[in-house]
Amino acid sequence: MHRQDSPMKVSTNQAGILLALVVAVCAGCGTTPPASFRANLVEATKQRLTPDQERQVATILLAMFGTPDDPVALPETGLDEAKLKLCAGPVRSDIVGRKNGLYREHCAHCHGISGDGMGPTAAFLNPYPRDYRPGVFKFKSTERADKPTHGDLVRILHNGIPGTSMPSFALLSAVQVEALVEYVKYLSIRGETELALVRQYFELDDDAQGKLPETREFLVDEVLTPIAERWNGAADARIAVPEMPADIDMMASIAKGRELFYGDKANCVKCHGVTALGDGQANDYDDWNKAIVEWRKEVGGDKDSDWVSKANRVLAGDALRPRTIPPRNLRHGIYRGGRRPLDLYYRIHAGINGAPMPAAKGTVDPQDIWHIVNYIRSLPYEFDGELGVDRPMVAKDRF
């Protein structure tokens, strides 16, 4: 009995599938090609790599990191390949609703398949989505030049970045957020490795004949490991924050903070302006945009016309129009890196990596940073009568 009806069922299924495929072909759509990582052509062109050298970099990266559909994590990276697989590839889910392809579902249209910050929507967004490839992150609990900790990235995904288009992913499950954080690290480590490789050609001696050695010692020990170590050591680079005294006199602290804000040492006023409306020096770029601005100048002054035309092509197709980053208007009370006093402490202590905002570490002592934090937190209400410790300082709690 069974034997009799199953061939029937299969054949209707097959007929359906056949019809579907015929229609697909008739609709004139060859299948969309599998996703691939985009080469960092800006850096490759800047370093004047030959096409052969560009191909060598691509081959090495393929071997070390795989593809967007099939990522590879060498043990030296410390990355968890199972988590990466959850994020990689096209979006799909299984019968219990476990979703794969998380990065392409939630992030790639802004941050790009390669994490280059050049997803389709990028040009419309201000600030531009982060380009992970230089491995520079802004909002974190570590010293300025250090990597964010795992927890920092989880926090960013959970809270989003208010005042920008970076959304909060608080509605995703913890497992998904964990996996996405791992994938961000993967794209960063991959991007940093690519940058390191591209810059290595400049250091080659004549014997190398313009080719990087494809040995484990060079690729893994010399290039990859130092990058991965900085990621895996991020937790050790956390900023030591002194307790804010519990019995602090808030009015006095704010007054002290104000003095520091306008003083020569902290000199916040230089950028954030005398009114703190962010109207001080406002024509500066962040590192990502500055790299393009400076390279544009370099291209403009170059004599080699072949290279110049290639560079112009790359600038048009692989870079976004540079935008300045204005200092924050501190009277809005919108903080991208989080609005806890502790977040502001981190921001002021370490500055904002990748942005012009400098670190106060070294010039302002730790207790004084708390005073500045208190002053910053009072700024949205400065004209709002006297401010007492008994009145909440966050607008949301007040009204």
Added chain:
Amino acid sequence: MTSRSLNWTHLVACLLVGVTAVLLSFGALVTTYEAAMAVPDWPATYGHNMFLFPWAEWLYGPWDLFLEHGHRLLGAAAGMVTLVLAAVSWRSDIRPAVRWLALAAVGLVILQGALGGARVLLDDKTIAKVHACTGPLFFAVAVAIATLSRRPAAAAAGSLARLPVALLVAAYLQLVAGAQLRHLDATVDPSTFHTLVGLHILGAVAVTVLSVVSAVVVSENGSPAARGWSRGIVVLVAVQMLLGAGAWMANWGLPSGLLPESWQWSEPLRARSLGNAAVVTGHVVLGMLILAATVVLAIEAGAIGGAQAGREAGDGLASGRVFA
């Protein structure tokens, strides 16, 4: 016999419009939640015959599975209703426009099902885009059949008819442009996306202008029904503009640079929130409803099927015995 007085073609066509509206809404949700690949096989569902897939697992299982499998069941239902409609209209309805449209609907629904299948089997975004454009086309045909089969068509109103047809075409093209934005391939470069957004905004302007001009012209010399529909469309288009702006903001926030900084929200955007999904999906569904309304308007204004049907059906229509 009662069946003599019942207009079966119209009834079945109305059922088809209803089923299709729900079907398209499910389709829009499938795209919003990126649930298209929640069922990897086709036409089976996880190895089960689609109709025999356990109900409990469908209704109480994962959300994505609920959407995708529900979309398939509704698609099958729409297909069956379409077949019935074709049979009924060929048996009883003497107006060629209705008959041929019903036949076209059969062709479209088969094509659409096959496209849906191909989209899943090949996991191909290009096919997904085509699938998203054929859906509203089918809906438009269903609405046309329902309208044409309702009652004797008005005589054609000459040049008046051209505007509603232009509006209909614009409304459809606008859905096509919207589908390109919705099924955004992450490998597309920013400049392509820029162009698509530009087209969609241009389309919005075109639809708005055409709907207003149609309403003005129709209100001067159209039938009362046409007047009502043309005004309704203007209202729907206005709401649609708001939803469109909402859809933008749900995905990308306030257009910074265009608005004062003090307008920035202090709260971040929330990916996958119910509100966002409702606004974005609502924008798609309303777009399809606007298309449907423009189809009705074009017919009421006499642009489609009017003159021809009027001539051929002649006295039969007037005496009300056509549907026997």
